[in-house]
Structure formats: C-alpha cells, structure tokens
Amino acid sequence: MTALLRVDRLHAGYGKVEVLHGVSLVVPEGCMVAIVGPNGAGKTTLLSAIMGLLPRIGGHVLYCDEPAGSTEALVASGAVLVPERRALFADMSVEDNLLLGAYTRRRAGNRDTSASMRDVFTTFPRLEERRRQLAGTLSGGERQMLALGRALMARPRLLLLDEPSLGLAPMIVRAIFRVLADLRASGLSILLVEQNVRAALQVSDYGYVLEMGAIVTEGRSSDLANDARVIATYLGARR
Amino acid sequence: MQDGITTGAIYLLLAIGLLIVFSVTRVIFVPQGDLLAFGTLTAATLQSGQIPGTLWLLDGVSALALLISWHRAPLRTALTWGVYPFVLTMATLLLARFEHPAMSILLALAIVTPMGPLIWRFAFRPVADASVLALLIIAMALHFVLAGVGLVFFGPEEARAPAITESNFELGQLNVSGQSLCVLASCIILVAALRWFFGATIYGKALRATASDRLGARLVGIDAAATGALAFALASFIAALAGVLIGAVTPLSYDAGFDIGLKGFVAAIMGGLASFPLAAAGAVLVGVLESLGSFWASAYRDVIVFTLLIPVLAWLSLRAGSGEERA
Numbered sequence: 001m002t003a004l005l006r007v008d009r010l011h012a013g014y015g016k017v018e019v020l021h022g023v024s025l026v027v028p029e030g031c032m033v034a035i036v037g038p039n040g041a042g043k044t045t046l047l048s049a050i051m052g053l054l055p056r057i058g059g060h061v062l063y064c065d066e067p068a069g070s071t072e073a074l075v076a077s078g079a080v081l082v083p084e085r086r087a088l089f090a091d092m093s094v095e096d097n098l099l100l101g102a103y104t105r106r107r108a109g110n111r112d113t114s115a116s117m118r119d120v121f122t123t124f125p126r127l128e129e130r131r132r133q134l135a136g137t138l139s140g141g142e143r144q145m146l147a148l149g150r151a152l153m154a155r156p157r158l159l160l161l162d163e164p165s166l167g168l169a170p171m172i173v174r175a176i177f178r179v180l181a182d183l184r185a186s187g188l189s190i191l192l193v194e195q196n197v198r199a200a201l202q203v204s205d206y207g208y209v210l211e212m213g214a215i216v217t218e219g220r221s222s223d224l225a226n227d228a229r230v231i232a233t234y235l236g237a238r239r
Numbered sequence: 240m241q242d243g244i245t246t247g248a249i250y251l252l253l254a255i256g257l258l259i260v261f262s263v264t265r266v267i268f269v270p271q272g273d274l275l276a277f278g279t280l281t282a283a284t285l286q287s288g289q290i291p292g293t294l295w296l297l298d299g300v301s302a303l304a305l306l307i308s309w310h311r312a313p314l315r316t317a318l319t320w321g322v323y324p325f326v327l328t329m330a331t332l333l334l335a336r337f338e339h340p341a342m343s344i345l346l347a348l349a350i351v352t353p354m355g356p357l358i359w360r361f362a363f364r365p366v367a368d369a370s371v372l373a374l375l376i377i378a379m380a381l382h383f384v385l386a387g388v389g390l391v392f393f394g395p396e397e398a399r400a401p402a403i404t405e406s407n408f409e410l411g412q413l414n415v416s417g418q419s420l421c422v423l424a425s426c427i428i429l430v431a432a433l434r435w436f437f438g439a440t441i442y443g444k445a446l447r448a449t450a451s452d453r454l455g456a457r458l459v460g461i462d463a464a465a466t467g468a469l470a471f472a473l474a475s476f477i478a479a480l481a482g483v484l485i486g487a488v489t490p491l492s493y494d495a496g497f498d499i500g501l502k503g504f505v506a507a508i509m510g511g512l513a514s515f516p517l518a519a520a521g522a523v524l525v526g527v528l529e530s531l532g533s534f535w536a537s538a539y540r541d542v543i544v545f546t547l548l549i550p551v552l553a554w555l556s557l558r559a560g561s562g563e564e565r566a
C-alpha cells in the first residue's frame with residue numbers, strides 16, 4: 001500500500017520552545033491511523049505542523065510523495081484538518097459554512113457543489129434542518145457535525161481530525177465515530193487524534209502513542225488495545 | 240442639514256472601508272483619508288488637462304510589485320501590475336486633454352484604487368501577524384508619507400473635483416444641489432452593491448469568513464494574502480469615490496483627508512468596529528451634529544464630534560470587559 005502522508009523525524013514548536021522531537025509516522029492510502037496520548041503530549045502541535053500552520057523546524061512532511069507546502073496548497077490538494085476548536089464561521093449560516101468548505105474547488109472552476117452539499121445533508125440530516133441558522137447558535141454536537149461537513153465539502157483525500165469527540169455527549173460521540181467508520185469504509189484516509197483511546201483504537205487500523213513530543217509505541221490498533229502498557233495507562237482507568 | 244446628510248454619507252462610506260479592512264486584516268486604515276484627498280486632487284488635476292503625479296507613483300510602485308512578485312504567479316502579476324498600469328497610463332495621456340468631467344472622475348478612480356492593494360502588499364502583508372498596535376503605527380507612518388507625497392504632487396492649494404452635475408432643484412422651500420443628490424445616490428448604490436457582494440458571492444463570503452475566524456478561513460483554503468488585497472482594494476476604491484464626490488462640493492487640499500477619515504473612524508467606532516448598520520447610524524449622526532455644530536458653535540464642532548466618542552468607548556470597553564468569550 002502506498003503512503004498518502006509520510007512524516008519523517010519532524011521537529012516543531014512555538015518560538016524557541018521545541019514541542020515535537022523527531023516524530024515519524026505514516027498514513028497509508030485508505031487507512032485510518034490514530035494518534036493517542038495524554039494532554040500536552042503535542043498531538044495538536046503535530047497536526048498543525050503537518051498542515052503548515054506552524055513552521056516545521058526539522059524533518060520532512062511528504063503528502064502524495066511530495067514535500068508538503070503551505071496550508072492553502074495542502075487544502076487545495078485534498079488534505080483537510082478539522083481543528084480542536086472547530087473554527088467555524090460563527091456569524092455565518094450553516095449553509096455558508098458548508099459552501100466555504102468547497103472554496104478551493106470553487107476556485108479551481110468547479111461551480112457546482114450542490115452534490116457534495118446533498119451528501120453532507122444525507123450524512124448529517126440535522127444540518128439540513130438548521131441550514132439557515134447561524135453556526136454560532138448550534139449545539140456542541142451540531143458544531144462538530146458542521147465542522148466535519150465543512151471539511152467533507154472539500155472532497156478530501158486525507159482528513160485530519162483533532163479530538164472530534166471532545167466535549168460531546170456519549171450518544172453523539174458514538175454517532176460521530178460511526179460516521180468516521182463509514183468514511184474510512186468509503187476509501188477516505190484519516191489521521192485521527194483522540195483522547196478517547198478506546199473508541200479511537202476500535203475504529204482505526206493502526207495507532208501511535210505520542211508522549212512528551214515523541215512516539216513511544218506504535219502498532220496495529222487491535223494489538224495496541226491489548227498492549228499491557230497501553231491498557232494500564234490509557235484504558236485501565238476507564239473500565 | 241442637507242450638508243449634514245451629504246457629509247454624513249461620505250463618513251459612512253469611509254466607515255465602511257475602515258470596517259472592511261479592519262475586520263479582514265486588523266489594520267486600522269489611517270491613510271484612507273489621504274487616498275480620499277488623492278481622489279479629489281487627481282480628478283481636479285486631470286480636469287485641468289494635466290497629468291497627476293499619482294499616476295507616476297502608481298506606475299513606479301507597480302513596477303516594483305511586478306519585479307518582486309514575478310516569480311510566484313507570472314501571468315496574474317503581469318496583468319495586475321504590468322498591463323493594467325500601462326493601459327491606464329496610455330489612456331490618461333490620451334484622454335486628459337479633453338478635460339471631460341466624467342472621464343476625469345473615472346480615471347481618478349482607476350488611478351487611486353490600486354494603491355490600496357499596493358499598500359497592503361508592501362506595508363502590511365509582510366507583517367500581517369503583528370499586533371493591532373504595531374499595524375496601527377505602520378498605518379500612521381504611512382499617513383505621513385502619503386500626505387508628504389500629496390504635497391509634492393499637488394502643492395498646498397485647495398482644488399475642486401469636477402462635479403457630476405451642476406444642476407439645482409427646488410424641493411418645496413429647500414434648494415437641493417444635484418451634486419448632493421449624486422453623493423447620496425452613489426452612497427446608496429455602493430451600499431447595495433456591497434450587500435450583494437458580501438451576501439451572495441463566494442469572494443465576499445470568503446472575506447466575511449476571514450473576518451469571522453482566521454484559522455477556519457485558512458483551513459478551507461482561503462488565501463489570506465488575496466483577501467487582504469481585496470479588502471484594501473475595496474477600501475481604496477471607496478476612499479477615491481468619496482474623494483471625487485465630496486471634492487466637488489467642498490474644495491480640498493492634500494492634508495484635508497485625515498480629518499475626514501477621522502470622522503469616518505468615529506462613525507466606525509460607534510458601530511463597535513463590527514456592525515455596519517450601527518456605523519451607518521453613527522456616520523449620519525456625526526455629519527448632522529457637525530453641520531449643526533458649525534451653525535451655532537463653529538469653533539467647537541470637532542470637539543462636539545469627538546466628545547461623542549467618550550460614551551461609546553466607555554460602553555465598548557465595559558462590554559469587552561464582561562464578555563471575553565472569543566479568544
């Protein structure tokens with residue numbers, strides 16, 4: 001299987017403070033890869049550096065076998081991030097948020113994005129009911145649906161998700177994870193960052209454990225879920 | 240009163256320009272007033288059959304932009320900063336001697352509008368992530384530079400832009416000047432056009448998205464450099480338009496723009512630097528108060544206008560203190 005995203009000994013941080021100390025990982029085409037780890041491990045930093053939101057101090061990020069460029073260039077070539085704080089356009093309607101998700105496609109001359117909009121509404125019927133409502137007035141679950149929907153409007157090849165279950169009710173978390181599993185089944189590649197380790201290892205193919213800015217363990221998700229150390233640190237407490 | 244509404248409409252235009260630039264780029268566009276004066280004086284110079292210095296300024300700075308942006312997007316750069324100034328220069332050289340009012344106005348708009356994007360390109364884009372205060376300091380510095388340039392090109396005298404119409408109407412007991420009506424009509428048309436642009440086009444929505452959430456805008460692939468250029472283009476077009484409109488009612492000198500821009504700023508602040516309808520109400524209020532003020536206390540008219548700011552600022556800072564929900 002070919003690698004869609006390859007991160008090689010990546011160093012990144014904020015100003016002089018280095019947070020990532022040489023992180024390597026691979027997202028093969030059509031796979032869902034999970035990154036788990038404690039608060040402050042550098043998961044968000046890793047996604048930001050991959051997307052070019054933070055300067056990459058050392059190492060390489062290859063997307064489609066080419067060095068990753070600016071955020072805009074990555075988005076235009078199908079690598080789309082749903083950030084931890086969703087970053088919706090709060091004072092714009094749900095429909096406009098979705099429309100702007102397809103911004104790069106519109107710019108590339110593709111004027112008809114209504115088919116993608118229909119797909120998003122089929123996946124999240126709630127968004128269709130709320131299409132004229134301002135994004136800022138949505139509930140937490142609806143906001144996450146809109147953030148995902150907006151990302152899907154770009155017709156991504158690689159979806160990067162930063163804690164999609166953060167702050168959501170268990171029922172909505174289950175619904176979101178079901179959608180992720182469906183997307184994965186339809187051939188989309190996904191890089192998933194999650195604190196909900198159990199759920200993340202259940203839906204993903206492969207997992208990495210990130211601690212203090214370095215990968216400490218990796219393996220097939222089913223193996224990681226049975227790894228004694230992972231169970232003790234991340235799964236034990238929740239039983 | 241009639242004057243109050245006319246100048247109020249001009250303040251409204253400037254307030255809108257300031258709001259667009261600030262919400263998209265966080266720059267408080269102080270030199271907008273200078274571009275307004277450029278608009279008046281460029282039109283006035285063309286109307287007297289001469290070639291305005293602003294044209295050569297535009298050519299020079301465009302050439303610089305052409306040089307440094309060439310390697311990135313050759314075709315677009317060549318069109319914007321090569322072909323456009325060239326055609327405009329040729330057109331101006333050919334048409335200036337006809338001294339036709341509408342022609343002078345259109346050429347002035349075409350000369351001043353690209354200065355906004357050029358200012359963005361050279362002064363603000365390289366430091367786009369700086370603090371609002373740092374950006375404001377740059378904007379202030381630019382104001383002094385542009386005012387100096389204005390003095391060199393146009394001299395210290397006041398000049399009048401060509402009027403679109405010289406006619407006058409009797410409206411009951413009022414004597415309404417055609418130019419005042421033109422100012423109002425242009426203002427209404429522009430506001431309607433902007434409403435359509437921001438409400439219905441993908442580029443307008445991209446600007447609103449940038450204003451709403453910077454990170455979100457980057458993550459859907461909106462290019463911050465391009466939205467910034469567009470915001471500045473809108474603002475400088477608005478400034479140039481305001482300049483040719485008000486310049487036909489009151490003659491202006493190279494340094495008159497700053498005061499007018501400041502009043503637009505007061506109106507924008509009244510709208511909380513965020514709300515267009517509130518800024519509109521503020522602009523008309525400033526215009527009317529100022530003309531009433533000049534009627535019975537002309538020495539104090541600026542004092543009256545700026546005193547208005549105090550309650551508004553107090554209210555704004557109270558509100559900001561109580562609700563810091565958007566970090």
Ligand SMILES: Nc1ncnc2c1ncn2[C@@H]1O[C@H](COP(=O)(O)OP(=O)(O)OP(=O)(O)O)[C@@H](O)[C@H]1O
Nearest residue numbers: 014017019037038039040041042043044045046195
């Ligand atoms: N903007 C910032 N400036 C400086 N340091 C930061 C910044 N953001 C994060 N850090 C630091 O970088 C480290 C990693 O943070 P990061 O947000 O990447 O962790 P995370 O794994 O995503 O954590 P969480 O599970 O809480 O989201 C932390 O020590 C944090 O204090």
Ligand SMILES: [Mg+2]
Nearest residue numbers: 043044045084
């Ligand atoms: Mg995080």
